[in-house]
Each structure stands twice: as structure tokens, then as C-alpha cells.
Amino acid sequence: MARVRDLWMRKVKHPDGSVTKEKTTRYGKGKRYLAVWLDPSGDEATQAFQRKIDAENHASVMEADRLRGAYVDPRAGKVGLQEYAETRWLPQLVHVAEGTKETYERHLRHRVYPAFGKREIGSITRADAKSFVARLNADPGLANTTVHTAFATLRIVMQAAVDDEIINANPCSRVKLPRLGDRVIDPLPVEAVRDLADAITPRYRVAVFLGAGAGLRRGEALGLTIPRIAFDRRHVDIRVQAQKGRLVELKTKYSRRIVPVDDVVLEEVRRHMELYAPAPGNVLISNTWKAVAKPSAFNSAWSRAAGKVGLPEGTRFHDLRHFYASALIAAGVNPKAIQRRMGHASITETFDTYGHLFPDHEELGRGAIDLLLRAPS
The missing domain is CATH 1.10.443.10 (Intergrase catalytic core)
Known part of the structure; x- marks a missing residue:
């Protein structure tokens, strides 16, 4: 059963049956409230919070996730994005062409890692993803297609983290990207x-x-x-x-x-x-x-x-x-x-x-219907 424990104060029961609260040795040190719940294996898991309401909410969510089979260990999301991509995601890409993998690596190295490489993967939010798109879009040297591809790389990494049960949801979902204009090819002379x-x-x-x-x-x-x-x-x-x-x-x-x-x-x-x-x-x-x-x-x-x-x-x-x-x-x-x-x-x-x-003007095909439908004179 999920519960919250106060790390600063403890209840003391006296011989006369009365109960009082006393300060613990941790009083005033660190976060005060500890969310406590059971993980899928039945072991006790915990996470500390400064506010009691945050601890209560977190414990309730973890308990609900366990009951509906969507439990993700919060400690898993503490791995850095770059560490996860380099040690787990990229080595698993045995199903993609070498050129596609090179494209992913290039965007990770030049755009994703500078923004999120040292961040814990579980700390990246949808707001962070939107800011990432905005920064890329503000770079005059990047075409909109490059912005789309760079963000797609981040989105795929985050989805892999969801699939690997490292995070609960992909923060890159429902993030709007700059509109791609009509593609116009101007062939070389x-x-x-x-x-x-x-x-x-x-x-x-x-x-x-x-x-x-x-x-x-x-x-x-x-x-x-x-x-x-x-x-x-x-x-x-x-x-x-x-x-x-x-x-x-x-x-x-x-x-x-x-x-x-x-x-x-x-x-x-x-x-x-x-x-x-x-x-x-x-x-x-x-x-x-x-x-x-x-x-x-x-x-x-x-x-x-x-x-x-x-x-x-x-x-x-x-x-x-x-x-x-x-x-x-x-x-x-x-x-x-x-x-x-x-x-x-x-x-x-x-x-x-x-x-x-391709040619496209009003005279193109003129006469074709005449040849088919005009009655013989």
C-alpha cells in the first residue's frame, strides 16, 4: 500500500498511552517526505520530496501504475540521454541501413547531445522538446527539413526509452514542427x-x-x-x-x-x-x-x-x-x-x-478528345 513517511518527525508512544511527535536526527536536513510504495516484485521502493502533497501524489501514481501493469522504476530515468543512446539505443539498431544510422549519429552529435546529452533522460519534458525545436528553428543556417530530421532523431530515442521501460511517456509527442514548404528542384545547368x-x-x-x-x-x-x-x-x-x-x-x-x-x-x-x-x-x-x-x-x-x-x-x-x-x-x-x-x-x-x-499548361493534350469524339464528316 502506498504511503508517505515524515523523515523529520516521528511519533513516540509513552507508557501512559499518550503519543507525541519528536524531531529525528534528520530534522532540517534534506527533503522531508518520503513516498513509499511496492514495486511489481513486491519490494519496497521510495523517493523523497520536499512537499507532502508531492510525495502523496507520486506514491499514488506509482501504486496505480503497478496495478495496471504500466510501472516504470523512477531510478531508470536517471541515466543520461547520451549514455543511453550510446550504450543501449545505437547498438540495438541492427535493423536499419548503415546510412540511416550515420544520419542518427550525426544529428545526435551536432544537435541532440549539446542540448540534452548530460541530462537525465527522465527529466526531459515536453516543454524542453518544444524549446529544442524553437532553438533549431531560430538557426538561420538550418533548413526546415533539417529541423524535422534532428527532432525526429530525439523523438525516436525517447520512444525507445519508453519501450525499454525507462520513462513512462515520450515527451516529444504532440510537439508541433515548422511547416515544410513546397519542394522546388532547380536542376543544375x-x-x-x-x-x-x-x-x-x-x-x-x-x-x-x-x-x-x-x-x-x-x-x-x-x-x-x-x-x-x-x-x-x-x-x-x-x-x-x-x-x-x-x-x-x-x-x-x-x-x-x-x-x-x-x-x-x-x-x-x-x-x-x-x-x-x-x-x-x-x-x-x-x-x-x-x-x-x-x-x-x-x-x-x-x-x-x-x-x-x-x-x-x-x-x-x-x-x-x-x-x-x-x-x-x-x-x-x-x-x-x-x-x-x-x-x-x-x-x-x-x-x-x-x-x-512536368509540363502543365492549358494547351497540353488539346485535340485528343476531338480525335475520339468528333463524328466523321
Whole structure:
């Protein structure tokens, strides 16, 4: 049965049957009232409070949680958020792709830990979560999409703590985020793509053509193996990607695809193969040590090339993928075919990303109904 014990005063029963209160040796030291309840194993659990009403409320809540099977040991929430994430949550992420895990780690390191890393996970409130969003949103260097992703990382960690019975509820639930504006892709000019290919480190030149000419993601380009390049059938078969200098599975089943490529891409591949030895595993692109190229080294080469040709800071390899999609749209390729070549999970993703690039004006399709319905003269 839940109860409250006074740590400063104790009742003393005298021989004549009278009862008085006397000060204990703890009088005036520390918190006065001790909430006492039984945990699910039947053992006594306690927590001290300054006010009696707080102790009574806490003891009642813990007793009610035990009876309805929702009991969480308050001591569990005293673990620091960073300690929990590093020692329990991250090691358990065996079900997510390596790239997704890297994204979580990056947001934890740069945004979540500075705000909550040393805080006890049980002390983080919904007000704290709202303040976190407000601080991120006030940073002019962060896009709204980054705010969403950083907060999603915190929310997932806190939900894992709920699932692990460390805290009772997720303080990140029902927290409003800044509205995401309509996504507008502005493809790179063709001159910029050619300039990038000429400016980047020569052994990475072919990657520019794989991005702009086949829509490959960075990891897919760096992990493309020579046996997956069909020169006779003029296509590349995407089956793996490179991450941290090694080949790993693709993130989704939709990323596995065959992409037809034009001669200009195949010519660059042949030229590359004449100049550079493949990496282990017959990977087309190798670094100077003849190993699979690492993202950090490639990103440095990419940034230098983008700056050299005068492209805005923040121009990404992914922008080549947008260039490829816009070229297919301009050529009138069927949207469903574009979805497959891009490796999108659904046509909705394709239209959400590139819908504004498809032609849309009142003359489009003019005459089609005339041909079908007009009676013969």
C-alpha cells in the first residue's frame, strides 16, 4: 500500500498511552517526505520530496501504475540521454541501413547531445522538446527539413526509452514542427555539370557522369562494380552501395534497379577503366590506395570542384541526380519509368519531388478528345 513517511518527525508512544511527535536526527536536513510504495516484485521502493502533497501524489501514481501493469522504476530515468543512446539505443539498431544510422549519429552529435546529452533522460519534458525545436528553428543556417530530421532523431530515442521501460511517456509527442514548404528542384545547368566533371579529381570524374547520366546516388556510384556494367546492352545494374569504404546492401528493395545509359556515360566508364585499376571486389572507382573510395574523401574533392566552378556552397552530388531526372522529364519519358530508374518507392515520391518540372499548361493534350469524339464528316 502506498504511503508517505515524515523523515523529520516521528511519533513516540509513552507508557501512559499518550503519543507525541519528536524531531529525528534528520530534522532540517534534506527533503522531508518520503513516498513509499511496492514495486511489481513486491519490494519496497521510495523517493523523497520536499512537499507532502508531492510525495502523496507520486506514491499514488506509482501504486496505480503497478496495478495496471504500466510501472516504470523512477531510478531508470536517471541515466543520461547520451549514455543511453550510446550504450543501449545505437547498438540495438541492427535493423536499419548503415546510412540511416550515420544520419542518427550525426544529428545526435551536432544537435541532440549539446542540448540534452548530460541530462537525465527522465527529466526531459515536453516543454524542453518544444524549446529544442524553437532553438533549431531560430538557426538561420538550418533548413526546415533539417529541423524535422534532428527532432525526429530525439523523438525516436525517447520512444525507445519508453519501450525499454525507462520513462513512462515520450515527451516529444504532440510537439508541433515548422511547416515544410513546397519542394522546388532547380536542376543544375548542363554547363555546370560539364565544368564539375572537368574540375573534380580525375579519378572521380566518372562519378559525375554516373550521377548526371544515370541518376546514381553517391554511394551507388562509388560502389558500382565492373561486372554490373553491361556495355553491350547499355545499362548499369545497381545492386550494392559503398559506405565507409566498403560495400553494403542498398537501403531499400526499390533501389535495386537496372538503369539504361547513353554512350557518353559508357565512354567515360571505358576511359576510366583504362586509367585506373579497380578497387577490391572489382569496384569501378578506387582511391589513390586502390581501395573503395570513402565518402569523406570524395566529399572533399566534390566541394573543391564545386567551389572552383563557382557553384553555391551546399551544392551536393545529389543535385546531379536531380539533373538526370529533369533531363528524362524534358525528353518526355513516362513518369513510371522515371520512378523505376530513380529507385523511388512509389510514383508519389517521384511526383512530390519532380512534379513541378512536368509540363502543365492549358494547351497540353488539346485535340485528343476531338480525335475520339468528333463524328466523321
